[in-house]
Amino acid sequence: MLFQAALCVILLVLMWWWRNRKFIQQYRKLGCTYTALPILGHAHMFIGNREAIMNTFIKFGEEAISRGGVAPLWLVNEYHLCIADALDCEAVLKNYFSKDKLLRMIRLLTGDSFIFAPVEIWKPRRRLMAPLFSVRSTNSFLGVFTRQSTRLAEQLQAAANQGPVALWPFVNAFTLDTACETVLGVELNSQLDNNNPLLVAVDRLVELAGDGLTKFWYQIDFIMKNHPSYRSFMTEQAIIQQFIDESIKEKEEKSHTIAMNPNTKEFFSLEDESRPVSLLEKLIQSVSAAGARAEALGLLLAAAGSAAAALAFTLLMLARHPAVQDKLYQELREVFGEDSARPVTLVDLQRLKYLEAVVRETLRLFPPAANIVREAHRDLTLPSGVEVLKGTNLILSIWGVQRNPKYWGPDAHEFRPERFLEGPLEHQSAFLAFSSGPRGCPGAQYASMVTKTAAATLLRRYRVRPLQHGPLRLLFSVTLKEIDNFTVSLQSRI
Numbered sequence: 001m002l003f004q005a006a007l008c009v010i011l012l013v014l015m016w017w018w019r020n021r022k023f024i025q026q027y028r029k030l031g032c033t034y035t036a037l038p039i040l041g042h043a044h045m046f047i048g049n050r051e052a053i054m055n056t057f058i059k060f061g062e063e064a065i066s067r068g069g070v071a072p073l074w075l076v077n078e079y080h081l082c083i084a085d086a087l088d089c090e091a092v093l094k095n096y097f098s099k100d101k102l103l104r105m106i107r108l109l110t111g112d113s114f115i116f117a118p119v120e121i122w123k124p125r126r127r128l129m130a131p132l133f134s135v136r137s138t139n140s141f142l143g144v145f146t147r148q149s150t151r152l153a154e155q156l157q158a159a160a161n162q163g164p165v166a167l168w169p170f171v172n173a174f175t176l177d178t179a180c181e182t183v184l185g186v187e188l189n190s191q192l193d194n195n196n197p198l199l200v201a202v203d204r205l206v207e208l209a210g211d212g213l214t215k216f217w218y219q220i221d222f223i224m225k226n227h228p229s230y231r232s233f234m235t236e237q238a239i240i241q242q243f244i245d246e247s248i249k250e251k252e253e254k255s256h257t258i259a260m261n262p263n264t265k266e267f268f269s270l271e272d273e274s275r276p277v278s279l280l281e282k283l284i285q286s287v288s289a290a291g292a293r294a295e296a297l298g299l300l301l302a303a304a305g306s307a308a309a310a311l312a313f314t315l316l317m318l319a320r321h322p323a324v325q326d327k328l329y330q331e332l333r334e335v336f337g338e339d340s341a342r343p344v345t346l347v348d349l350q351r352l353k354y355l356e357a358v359v360r361e362t363l364r365l366f367p368p369a370a371n372i373v374r375e376a377h378r379d380l381t382l383p384s385g386v387e388v389l390k391g392t393n394l395i396l397s398i399w400g401v402q403r404n405p406k407y408w409g410p411d412a413h414e415f416r417p418e419r420f421l422e423g424p425l426e427h428q429s430a431f432l433a434f435s436s437g438p439r440g441c442p443g444a445q446y447a448s449m450v451t452k453t454a455a456a457t458l459l460r461r462y463r464v465r466p467l468q469h470g471p472l473r474l475l476f477s478v479t480l481k482e483i484d485n486f487t488v489s490l491q492s493r494i
């Protein structure tokens with residue numbers, strides 16, 4: 001009996017070795033500082049809390065940099081390459097589009113949305129969705145961004161001059177309210193009520209998905225579906241989906257009030273031309289109510305989550321770099337005049353060059369999507385000469401690329417917004433916060449506008465002060481977070 005069991009194990013190991021021999025050979029050739037354990041590979045390094053997991057991702061990004069841009073690793077029986085070279089990432093993003101196998105839990109998060117959908121679903125949908133993200137469409141949301149930013153500034157008033165304030169709950173409600181209005185065309189007002197049921201459900205859903213991402217055993221269908229978190233996840237998702245369904249029903253009933261301008265190909269409201277048409281209404285017109293239902297949840301979460309991280313990190317960086325904040329305040333005074341609280345305009349946004357550099361520098365050092373993934377469906381030789389073998393799982397370390405001294409120089413880890421004002425980047429793909437290629441972020445302009453509008457509104461009213469100075473402690477989740485909920489202190493300027 002024992003002999004038969006031993007024989008079975010030996011056979012299984014031999015089969016695994018035979019199937020993975022190309023990967024094993026490459027792993028030996030490329031080399032890795034960290035020990036791969038039998039069966040687990042490097043998965044043991046990804047066990048722990050979210051801070052520990054983020055630190056492991058950082059270690060592999062640095063490992064890739066130290067080996068010329070690419071480091072191999074094993075997660076259980078799956079072979080991965082972690083890439084932190086800009087040109088290699090660019091080649092990957094141009095050639096591979098599939099990411100669905102690796103992101104099971106997060107795919108549950110966004111439902112049938114094209115964001116994490118298999119390539120055959122993603123490709124035609126992406127084409128249909130492109131007009132939703134046109135410059136004109138995004139610009140039409142400026143009124144929403146300014147109104148919600150003013151509300152954010154007012155909500156923070158009670159916390160000003162009072163000691164520590166955790167920015168995350170404020171910023172999180174702000175971006176959810178903004179996303180609800182632009183994506184669904186619904187005024188949520190969660191900034192005024194932190195027990196708002198949708199806000200609570202979205203927060204819980206994102207928390208659970210973050211948990212799911214950090215536990216590799218959730219990759220096993222049976223374990224995931226029988227875990228209590230899965231049931232909670234489904235409950236929260238049903239609450240959000242019901243909210244979306246009600247919005248769709250209401251917009252569908254009023255769809256005759258929306259028309260398309262034949263010249264600009266943009267939709268407008270026949271009842272009130274100044275009202276911005278939400279992405280949901282545009283989807284109902286251009287795709288169908290069913291198509292809109294499939295995409296709404298993904299869009300809502302994409303628009304809310306990463307933008308919140310971008311704004312919160314920007315404010316935290318400004319708090320920690322008073323000279324940068326002073327320089328930015330000077331720019332705000334030049335553009336808005338002294339003591340002006342007027343709403344931000346499109347012309348202002350174009351003139352706020354230093355603010356743009358501050359936001360980009362923040363996204364460089366703290367990319368909300370710190371890693372993105374792809375699956376290699378065929379062989380490819382990267383510009384660095386490394387062969388990507390069919391079947392390899394690719395982890396693109398955006399964190400690593402954006403801190404790689406080869407592209408950013410010896411001060412790559414320093415917060416220095418001026419680097420974005422010193423002429424165009426030599427390699428555009430050294431900045432990958434929004435990814436690139438056909439599957440890159442279509443919401444980049446939206447994200448930049450909402451972040452800059454909120455920052456320009458808040459920083460004219462408050463000085464942001466740091467509470468700590470040491471290295472930031474980061475958490476790996478659906479988007480990158482800071483362990484203390486971005487706690488700072490605020491000082492009124494007016």
Ligand code: HEM
Nearest residue numbers: 115302303306307310368369372434435439441443446447
């Ligand atoms: C600072 C804020 C944001 C950041 C850093 C960000 C980052 C990203 C990244 C890195 C990807 C690509 C992932 C990959 O290649 O696997 C992505 C995809 C996407 N983002 Fe964003 N995003 C932000 C804001 C937004 C906003 C505001 C929207 C919508 C209004 C949005 C909508 C999307 C969509 C729909 C995709 C999927 C694209 C596709 O698969 O074709 N994002 N985002």
